[in-house]
Amino acid sequence: MTREDAPVFVREIIKTSGDMWMKGWAEANGGNISLRLRPEKTGDLSGFAPKTDWIPLEKALPGVAGEKFLVSGTGKFLRNIPLFPEKNVGVIELDAAGAAYRQLWGFEPDGRPTSELEAHLRSHEVIKAASGNVKHAVIHTHAPHLIALTYALALDTPRLTKLLWQSHAECVVGFPEGVEFIPWMMAGSPEIAAATADALLRRNLAVWQFHGVFATGRNLDAAFGLIDMADKAAQIYLMARAAGRVACTLTTDQVARIAANFKVTADPAGLAADTADYFA
Ligand SMILES: [Zn+2]
Structure with a gap:
């Protein structure tokens, strides 16, 4: 996948991560990004074969059960997302109880989501409810x-x-x-x-x-x-x-x-x- 043929939601994280690096906010592997994907904008992602088994979360998050997220990878440099998005970010989905996640796309070849995944997902659960499903991004x-x-x-x-x-x-x-x-x-x-x-x-x-x-x-x-x-x-x-x-x-x-x-x-x-x- 190149920058030109990347889906819109990947192009958005390419722009944001590049800007964060240029701002001096993201030294080395500092910083992480997550975006709760809008089904109407991302199209049908069901064609992605799961790349992992279900991985349990520390705390079940029923408020975001079944949701898909674009998330930066652990240990990855945000400044490299524009260069190789499929290595440095990925898509995960939560199970029907919001108790576990699995990887659907990206994190090539054997990466994982950010070490702050729990903070991101817990934040998404509360902001989704509090904003009436308006807020979709956490940085x-x-x-x-x-x-x-x-x-x-x-x-x-x-x-x-x-x-x-x-x-x-x-x-x-x-x-x-x-x-x-x-x-x-x-x-x-x-x-x-x-x-x-x-x-x-x-x-x-x-x-x-x-x-x-x-x-x-x-x-x-x-x-x-x-x-x-x-x-x-x-x-x-x-x-x-x-x-x-x-x-x-x-x-x-x-x-x-x-x-x-x-x-x-x-x-x-x-x-x-x-x-x-x-x-x-
Ligand atoms: Zn940090």
Whole structure:
């Protein structure tokens, strides 16, 4: 399969993974991507012969039973997806109970899905239900400015949310529900998978302390765009700090007025957060 004759959903992951590499978010095998496939767009995939037996999941996910997903491969470099998609990504399907998966396509010759598969699938289960079947994409990546914030500052969800809203005037419009802050946990563990799914039930962005970010959206572009916006806000804040004292910032009132102007509801806990020490 070449880039030209790849199905649309494979071309989308080619574009997204290439952009993530160009952004500097995906060093080595860092980052992973999953897309819940829309039957009406992907056509009939029943012609794919299963390549593996059923592999049990840690936790049954009945909310996404029978669904098919395009997923990046474990240990693979996102920057190589455009070069050899069939080696670096694959399609999996869940069984009728959502308790196990099998590989249908890709991961050539003997690869496996991302080590963060549990976090992705648990997130898909909650966002599918919470969004009325609208959200289909989950991205995890190592956006450096958001990671740097977790080293530079003591953060929690309301204060991280407000800091980003105050550091870029369009952020409250892009993510009015705010950004979850998840304190350090072991990557790949059931605990971080559960915490991430719980966070994405409430918000479209979740920052993992000292590690990276998870985002969800209706498609890969939407999830990518949210990370891009949040990371740029973090970059702007860090650039201002590096230039010396942060002399001024958007006020709470200005953030609230921007939200009202664009008819979005800003998370009240974020608006109420005290970020004065970040700008001292
Ligand atoms: Zn990671």
